[in-house]
Amino acid sequence: MSEDQKQAFDFMGFRKLxxxxxxxxxxxxxxxxxxxxxxxxMDFTGGTSVExxxxxAPELDDVRTTLTEAGYEQFVVQNFGADTIVLVxxxxxxxxQLAQEVTATLSEGGAELKLISSEFxxxxxxxxxxxxxGLGLLLALAVVLIYVxxxxxxxxxxxxxxxxxxDVIIVLGVFALFQWTFDLTVLAALLAVIGYSLNDTIxxxxxxxxxxxxxxxxxxxxxxxxxxxxxxxRTINTSGTTLVVLLALYFLGGEAINNFALALIIGVVxxxxxxxxxxxxxxxxxxxxxxDLMLPAKEGAADAQEDEEPPEWLDRM
Numbered sequence: 001m002s003e004d005q006k007q008a009f010d011f012m013g014f015r016k017l018x019x020x021x022x023x024x025x026x027x028x029x030x031x032x033x034x035x036x037x038x039x040x041x042m043d044f045t046g047g048t049s050v051e052x053x054x055x056x057a058p059e060l061d062d063v064r065t066t067l068t069e070a071g072y073e074q075f076v077v078q079n080f081g082a083d084t085i086v087l088v089x090x091x092x093x094x095x096x097q098l099a100q101e102v103t104a105t106l107s108e109g110g111a112e113l114k115l116i117s118s119e120f121x122x123x124x125x126x127x128x129x130x131x132x133x134g135l136g137l138l139l140a141l142a143v144v145l146i147y148v149x150x151x152x153x154x155x156x157x158x159x160x161x162x163x164x165x166x167d168v169i170i171v172l173g174v175f176a177l178f179q180w181t182f183d184l185t186v187l188a189a190l191l192a193v194i195g196y197s198l199n200d201t202i203x204x205x206x207x208x209x210x211x212x213x214x215x216x217x218x219x220x221x222x223x224x225x226x227x228x229x230x231x232x233x234r235t236i237n238t239s240g241t242t243l244v245v246l247l248a249l250y251f252l253g254g255e256a257i258n259n260f261a262l263a264l265i266i267g268v269v270x271x272x273x274x275x276x277x278x279x280x281x282x283x284x285x286x287x288x289x290x291x292d293l294m295l296p297a298k299e300g301a302a303d304a305q306e307d308e309e310p311p312e313w314l315d316r317m
Contacts, residue, residue, distance in 0.1 A: 009229065010225060011224075011225050011228045011229070011232075011276060011277070011280070012221050012224060012225045012228075012280065012281075012284065014277070015277065015280075015281045015284060018273075018277035018278070018281060019281060022166060022274075022277070022278055025170050025173070026166065026169055026170070028173060029169045029170050029172060029173020029174075029176070030169065030173070032173045032176040032177050033169075033172055033173060033176050036176045036177070036179065037176060038172065038175060038176055038182040039175070039176075039179040039180065039181050039182060040130070040181075040182050040183070041076070041181040041182060041183030041184075041186075042074070042076065042089050042090075042091055042121075042183070043129060043183040043184040044127075044129050044130050044182070044183065045091065046091075046120075046121045047074075047089055047090050047091045047092065047120070047121060048089070048090045048092055048098055048099070048118060048119070048120050048121075049087065049088070049089050049090075049118065049119050049120075049121065050087070050088045050089075050090070050098075050099045050102050050103070050115070050117075050118045051080060051085065051086075051087050051088075051115075051116040051117045051118070052085070052086045052087075052088065052102075052103060052106065052113050052114070052115060052116060053084055053085050053086075053113060053114050053116050054084045054085075054086065054111060054112065054113045055084070055111075055112035055113065056084065056112070057083035057084050058084075058086065058111060058113075060077050060078065060079070060086070060254070060255070063077050063086060063088070063106060064077050064255075066105060066106055066108075066109065067088070067102075067105065067106070070105045072090060072092075072102075073091075074090065074091035074092075075088060075089060075090045075091065076088070076089040076255075076256070077089075077255075078254075078255075078256040085116070086113075088102055090102070098118070099115055099118035100115070103115045129184070133184075133187050136187075136191070137168065137190065137191070137194075140191060140194055141161050141164055141165060141194070144157075144160060144161050144164060144194070144198055145157045145158070145160070145161040148160040148161070148202070148205075152205060152206075152209060153209075153288075155283060155286045155288050156205050156209070156283070156288075158282065158286065159201075159205070159279045159280075159282040159283045159286070159288075160198065160201050160202065160205060160279060162278070162282060163197065163201055163271075163274035163275065163278040163279045163282070164194050164197055164198060164201075164274075166270075166274050166278055167193055167194070167197050167267055167270045167271045167274055168190055168193065168194065168267075170266070170270050171189075171190060171193060171263055171266050171267050171270065172190075174266055175259075175263070180259055180262065181259055182259075183259065185256075185257060185259060185260040186259050186260060186263045188260065189259075189260045189261075189263035189264045189267065190263060190267070192264060192267070193263070193264065193267030193268070193271060196242070196264075196267065196268060196271055197267070197270075197271030197274060197275060200235055200238070200239075200271060200272065200275040201274070201275040201279045203231055203234065203235070203275075204227065204228060204231050204235070204275055204276065204279060204280065205279065205283075207227040207230055207231050208223065208224055208227040208280070208283065208288075210227075211223050211226060211227045211230075212288075212289075212290050213290075220283075220284060220287070220288060220289060221284065224280050224283060224284060227280075228276055228280060232276070235272060235275065235276065236272075239268055239269075239271075239272040242268050243265065243268055243269075246261050246264050246265045246268065247261075247265070249261040249264075250262060250265065
């Protein structure tokens, strides 16, 4: 390897420390999920949905304040299709009077509004959503494993899927720790985290595979280190610009998408770490080598022909 390559930051030199951090975070997250559990939102637990139409667009914060002062505890307030239409979702069981009571409470301050509709969603539907969402996450991980295993090599498939599971479990652990509401928007954020982290991991994995075939000297440690060094600028730039957008969503997007933005912020940070340390670390642990990435004879011959220098007579044309 060149002198510059030898002086590059030794990412793999911290692989044992990274492994310890990941194991501690995973154990803590699983323990929190088992002890505290997730604070499921009304999408999963059921509740009453009340749709109201105002004569003039209200401030949603004022609506939330009014409901809180009236004694309502678990509720979500958001616009629904237009600025003058407000959807209030409450954790309370539906009854004939609840929608009327909410309408009367919000109109006490002089606001002109009318009740459009109200409906109750039972907990059985919420239980089905929990089951289906869990199966959806597992299916996404399984599809990724199959794709990466076929596209690269089975060791790369394992080293791509386990970091995704690592990222999802840690995000869930943070939500369990702070008891932030887990609803369908957060579930969508988890699926987005899987896609984002996978993309970052594939970039690193592809460079590792390429360098195993191109670099004539160096062991697995040096080749993986150099591959991370070549892609780290792209990883940091992508994560940084993504975080800027997510922070803007969190601070300016309103309460309805706060948890969605939080889940993505945590997922992007953890996913960036896992694409560098967890994925590459797993490849080192599984002992990936040049033999694992040898091309078939025909494909290797074709690549060799592409790498040949053009004949001198072609340069003179």
